[in-house]
Amino acid sequence: MLHPNDKKTFLFNEAMEAFTDFFQRKNRNIRHSIVKITEDLSERQLDDAISTAKKTYPKMFFQRNESLTEVTIVGNVAKVAGNVDQVEKARDLLCETLNGVSHVSSSTRNNPNAHVSMNSGTTSIANPMQENNQDTCPICMDHFKRKTSLIKCKHSFCEECIDQAMKSKSVCPICQTVYGKLEGDQPKDASMNVTTYYTTHVPGYEKYGTIEIHYDVPSGRQGPEHPHPGKLYQGTTRTAYLPDSPEGKHVLSLLRRAFDQRLIFTIGTSSTTGLQDCVTWNDIHHKTTKHGGPDSYGYPDRDYLKRVQEELKAKGSEHPHPGKPYHGTTRTAYLPASPEGRHVLGLLRRAFDQRLIFTIGTSSTTELHDCVTWNDIQHKTSTHEGPDSYGYPDRDYLKRVQEQLKAKGIF
Structure with a gap:
């Protein structure tokens, strides 16, 4: 040394x-999953289950803690085919093995993933x-x-x-947690243009149109923040797709912020062609085709929107202006104490626990920046005067809000 x-x-x-x-x-290439064990088992029994999983996935790293309460599974996305799918499959195999020897709680036996906490995406550990x-x-x-x-x-x-x-770089070298505002080295003359097509859809989001993102990064000369200052680099054009759903629109807004922070692209060596000094993706996954599933960088891919939000969060793109103060709020909303109203209340509680009720942005009523606003889930903030005053009566409100919650995965 x-x-x-x-x-x-x-x-x-x-x-x-x-x-x-x-x-x-x-x-950044490290991807991990944590399997939590909810019942007592012996050291040998857990080691046998891990050994079984290792035989099928020899390139994965499995490590249990000393208290035998969890197993960490680690895979390198640069070396493991299928990226996150292989980590998930290794996790599922381990869960199935544990279930087979009755070492997970009876409440989770019919759902082998119920006791698993997974940090997916290219989030480092x-x-x-x-x-x-x-x-x-x-x-x-x-x-x-x-x-x-x-x-x-x-x-x-x-x-x-x-x-x-x-x-x-103002991030933790281990987990990439951002300290302050992170700015990348994406070429400054890059452009991002968005078009929405309302008559087409991507598989898995048949109710919604398609958002098409077109990136254009011209060729140029590297600056002092790049690997080889003064040397020419080769530009690129890329097209990516999102569903025009509420969650898809939210991801689009996060991608815009990341683009403004010069985080979407970087200059380096292409992982597919081996070409050096060229513009490449910067660890924020995009869907570059509408079809073919994850192996073809397309849809359907049930967890993609959640994964890319984790990737963006890791780069400090969770909020518009990391480190800047924001204005809080208090809100009051009303539901009928009917069976359907109580059901909606249960859904809203789940959405709140998943941090989906509010966001930070610009108020649509006051135009105040950096303030807490509703996050596309409508609430009745008045008991009277009808829909125009965000109140009752509104015959279809409970059905509409359930659809909005369903679009965010709450149902």
Whole structure:
């Protein structure tokens, strides 16, 4: 291991920046799933179940915790065919094996995924072996010197190591949690144009039209933030598709923010052609075809919209202006105490728990920016004066709001 005498030299700073960038890029390829065990079982029984799964998925990393309450499954999307599907399949096989020996609770036996928490998408995680080396900095791989932990994600580093890493990119090198506003190195003259087609649809969203996104990134010369400053790079044009559903529109708004933050594309080496110094996707998955399923980067893909939101969240695109204050709100809404009204109330509670009721944006009534607003789920904020005043009577309201909730996966 290299231990330079002077860590303030130009070469050390350059090497640290290059290593941090390499470390972060490699870590972004890690995908993981956590299987939670809800009943007692022996160490041997759990190890046997893991061994069975390993035989089918030898490229996966399986690790159980010491208390035998969960198993972490890790796969590298650069090496595992089918990306997330293989991780999910490994998880499902492990769950089925555990179910077969009656080691998950009876309440989940008919649903092997009910006790599984999965963080899908290209969300990075800490090296599973890191827990066994709690005195080692994951950047320099040496004993901690002035150990410091990041506020949000709690990952720990040497103070000097993380200071240097943050100068290169304001994200946690382990999990990519954003600190401050993240800006990428997407070429500045890139353009993003959107067209909505109301008479076509993508499989799985037959009730909705299709949003077509066209990206154009001209060829040019690399800037100081790129791998080879001053050298020419090859541009690209890409087309991607979203359903024109409420959730699809929300993803579109997040993609716009990511584009404005120069996060959609980067300059590097193409993973498909091997061509160097060209514009490539920057770890935010897009559907570049309408059909063919996940293997063809198309639809149907039931969990795609959720996955891409996780990817965007990891890049700080959950809110419009990360780090900036926003205006809160209080709202009151009304439902009839009828069986259908109580059913809608139960759905709204679930939507609230999934953080789907409100969002942060621009108010459609006051035009105030950076404030909490409704998130496309209509509420009755008055008991009288009909639909024009957001009140009753409104004969079809309960049916409409159930459709809106269903479009967000709440039914």
